[in-house]
Amino acid sequence: MPLSTVSTAPLAPTASLAPTASAAYTDLEGLRRQDPELADVLIGEVARQSDALQLIAAENFTSPAVLTALGSPLANKYAEGYPGARHHGGCELVDVAERIAVDRAKALFGAEHANVQAHSGSSAVLAAYAALLRPGDTVLALGLPYGGHLTHGSPTNFSGRWFDFVGYGVDPESGLLDYDQVHALARSHRPKAIVCGSIAYPRHIDYAAFREIADDVGAYLIADAAHPMGLIAGGAAPSPVPYADVVCATTHKVLRGPRGGLLLCGADLAERIDRAVFPFTQGGAQMHTIAAKAVAFGEAATPAFTAYAHQVVEHARTLAEALAAVGFAITTGGTDTHLVLADPAPLGVDARTARARLAAAGIFLDTCALPHGEARGLRLGTAAVTTQGMGAPEMARIAALLAEAVRKESNVREEVRELVGGFPPYPVR
Numbered sequence: 001m002p003l004s005t006v007s008t009a010p011l012a013p014t015a016s017l018a019p020t021a022s023a024a025y026t027d028l029e030g031l032r033r034q035d036p037e038l039a040d041v042l043i044g045e046v047a048r049q050s051d052a053l054q055l056i057a058a059e060n061f062t063s064p065a066v067l068t069a070l071g072s073p074l075a076n077k078y079a080e081g082y083p084g085a086r087h088h089g090g091c092e093l094v095d096v097a098e099r100i101a102v103d104r105a106k107a108l109f110g111a112e113h114a115n116v117q118a119h120s121g122s123s124a125v126l127a128a129y130a131a132l133l134r135p136g137d138t139v140l141a142l143g144l145p146y147g148g149h150l151t152h153g154s155p156t157n158f159s160g161r162w163f164d165f166v167g168y169g170v171d172p173e174s175g176l177l178d179y180d181q182v183h184a185l186a187r188s189h190r191p192k193a194i195v196c197g198s199i200a201y202p203r204h205i206d207y208a209a210f211r212e213i214a215d216d217v218g219a220y221l222i223a224d225a226a227h228p229m230g231l232i233a234g235g236a237a238p239s240p241v242p243y244a245d246v247v248c249a250t251t252h253k254v255l256r257g258p259r260g261g262l263l264l265c266g267a268d269l270a271e272r273i274d275r276a277v278f279p280f281t282q283g284g285a286q287m288h289t290i291a292a293k294a295v296a297f298g299e300a301a302t303p304a305f306t307a308y309a310h311q312v313v314e315h316a317r318t319l320a321e322a323l324a325a326v327g328f329a330i331t332t333g334g335t336d337t338h339l340v341l342a343d344p345a346p347l348g349v350d351a352r353t354a355r356a357r358l359a360a361a362g363i364f365l366d367t368c369a370l371p372h373g374e375a376r377g378l379r380l381g382t383a384a385v386t387t388q389g390m391g392a393p394e395m396a397r398i399a400a401l402l403a404e405a406v407r408k409e410s411n412v413r414e415e416v417r418e419l420v421g422g423f424p425p426y427p428v429r
Helices: 028-034 036-050 064-070 092-109 121-132 158-162 179-189 207-217 229-233 267-281 287-300 303-325 351-360 383-387 392-407 413-421
Strands: 113-115 138-142 164-168 193-196 220-224 246-250 261-265 339-343 366-369 376-381
Touching: 028 036, 064 287, 092 113, 092 229, 092 261, 092 287, 113 267, 121 158, 121 220, 121 246, 121 261, 121 267, 138 179, 164 179, 179 207, 193 207, 207 220, 229 287, 229 303, 261 267, 287 303, 303 339, 303 383, 303 392, 351 366, 351 376, 351 392, 383 392, 392 413
Parallel strands: 138 164, 138 193, 193 220, 220 246
Antiparallel strands: 113 261, 246 261, 339 376, 366 376
């Protein structure tokens, strides 16, 4: 569902922002008077988001209420520690905000404990490792060539430097997770922890199967649910909470909150997780972000968000079918989530060239590894366009625009502007 039902024309970088504009654009005119150089950057980004297709799977448009909390005076407050046990005075009100965020997260996901202080998804994963592992421990996770995250063992990341990662993969033909391979590797390497989760896997993960494998080898199970967490909140994807020892997630993406991290666990690991976040891996909590997380958790508990989450999945399936119809090869043959992995090779173009052509047309998305060979594909997501209020007809039109832009059959930039202009992310009220 769109954030509002009233439309307005896209904003140009130098356009005047009317005082009736959404709270998303709080006093940018005032900022322009004080700091015109930075204001031009912010206003330019308003224009970019307003006249281009945002198909990056990790991005979304937060509500004006979330943005209001992010820009609140809570940004001024230092609050090292946890509610009732801070290292600074004057934390009585921010303690209330954090307790609200924690209680809402626990209720939303059915978890015994929630930590809402992690600054990002990577920070949440780092805290989970810090709580459960020691340097040199063996960890089993999805290999980076198959959609694993940097925190799943990249040699350029703390995970690959501090721990001994073993990567599992997917079936090269179907692109689906090979649970038999995961089980065999677990029995062979006896990892201290198994990580399940991906940045580019469009199908549901069988958390129960991972739990059985972890139990068989005496390993912790860590679910990195950064991408599907919003779908989980809306009942459109299975939850890892009943199966994983620790669930790590982001609060943006489909969840439509501020950029930040979240950890969920049982009561038995609560103290270890909290101490791993603070004081081990982080300092002061960002209380404005925590307040914005609380707003997002409250929004995600509504029937409107449940409907939204299911629409996101329906639109992703429609988009995948439409992309296949215009010539793209769709990894795994479809999707269960907000993610679509499309190979442009049948159109005679590699993924990096396709991405550049699409960006020139005002269509923004990512590339990702494909499960076969060294090829890369396009990774698309439907969370943002669904927030804008687009539906099935628009998914078909988006697929056609992608094919035209990739093939360079015509300049579709104005068509993209026309399409997005009918669905502004933050309309004037």
